[in-house]
Amino acid sequence: xxxxxxxxxxxxxxxxxxxxxxxxxxxxxxxxxxxxxxxxxxxxxxxxxxxxxxxxxxxxxxxxxxxxxxxxxxxxxxxxxxxxxxxxxxxxxxxxxxxxxxxxxxxxxxxxxxxxxxxxxxxxxxxxxxxxxxxxxxxxxxxxxxxxxxxxxxxxxxxxxxxxxxxxxxxxxxxxxxxxxxxx
Numbered sequence: 309x310x311x312x313x314x315x316x317x318x319x320x321x322x323x324x325x326x327x328x329x330x331x332x333x334x335x336x337x338x339x340x341x342x343x344x345x346x347x348x349x350x351x352x353x354x355x356x357x358x359x360x361x362x363x364x365x366x367x368x369x370x371x372x373x374x375x376x377x378x379x380x381x382x383x384x385x386x387x388x389x390x391x392x393x394x395x396x397x398x399x400x401x402x403x404x405x406x407x408x409x410x411x412x413x414x415x416x417x418x419x420x421x422x423x424x425x426x427x428x429x430x431x432x433x434x435x436x437x438x439x440x441x442x443x444x445x446x447x448x449x450x451x452x453x454x455x456x457x458x459x460x461x462x463x464x465x466x467x468x469x470x471x472x473x474x475x476x477x478x479x480x481x482x483x484x485x486x487x488x489x490x491x492x
Contacts, residue, residue, distance in 0.1 A: 309370045311349035311381055314360035315391065322361045333371070333387040340373045346382035353487055354480040355379040363395040365487055390491065397490040400426065401483050408475070416441060 321327050328334045340346040349368050350356035356365075358379065372384030403423045410420065415438070421427070422434035 309374060309381070309383075310389070311351055311368050311370050312353045312356035313349040313366045313368045313386065313388075314356055315362055315364035315366060317362035317364065317393075317395075319364055327388060330388050330390060333385050335372070336384050340375055340382055340384050342375055342377050342380070342382050346373075346375075346384060347386035348380055348382050349386060350380045351376075352379075352480045353483045354476065357398070357483070363393050363398055364391055365394040365397075366391040392491055394487060394490055397486045401479075401486050404482065405479055413441065 315321060315327065316324075319326070334347060336345070336347050338345050347370070348359070349370055350359065353365065367389045369387045369389055370381060370383035370385065371387070374381055374383040403426055407423050410423065416434075418430055419434045419438050419441075422430040
């Protein structure tokens with residue numbers, strides 16, 4: 309089964325050991341248990357990103373005993389098929405996701421420009437402006453939440469859940485496309 313796995317920025321596994329070379333299979337001899345023991349990976353790159361200890365993306369093949377949960381897999385065998393440092397791809401992906409929802413707030417111009425261009429010289433100023441805007445939004449959100457009725461929040465929650473699921477699928481397709489393009 310093919311899956312996705314991230315390595316630390318130094319190219320090592322989460323535990324600090326060096327993974328086998330590309331094409332060589334790592335075998336786990338102990339009991340396989342989700343989140344506890346075995347060789348982990350995820351079916352989608354976006355799910356794998358949730359557990360990423362660094363920016364090195366790996367396309368892997370799992371074998372032997374495989375257990376699947378909602379967003380990850382654990383197996384007794386894992387072979388790295390290919391890998392590369394995807395930092396620039398992940399930054400681009402994050403900026404595009406932020407731009408997808410930029411209309412939901414009155415973003416400072418420096419934030420919009422950074423998200424559109426990725427100009428690193430604007431990054432610190434954009435971060436500071438976004439944090440200041442977030443603090444103001446949080447205060448307004450708290451006041452609105454106190455005034456809202458439970459029924460209205462429940463209806464919104466259901467709509468948000470549906471939108472979240474659709475957005476997750478779209479973001480996963482986007483991330484896959486960026487990863488594959490960045491690999492070239």
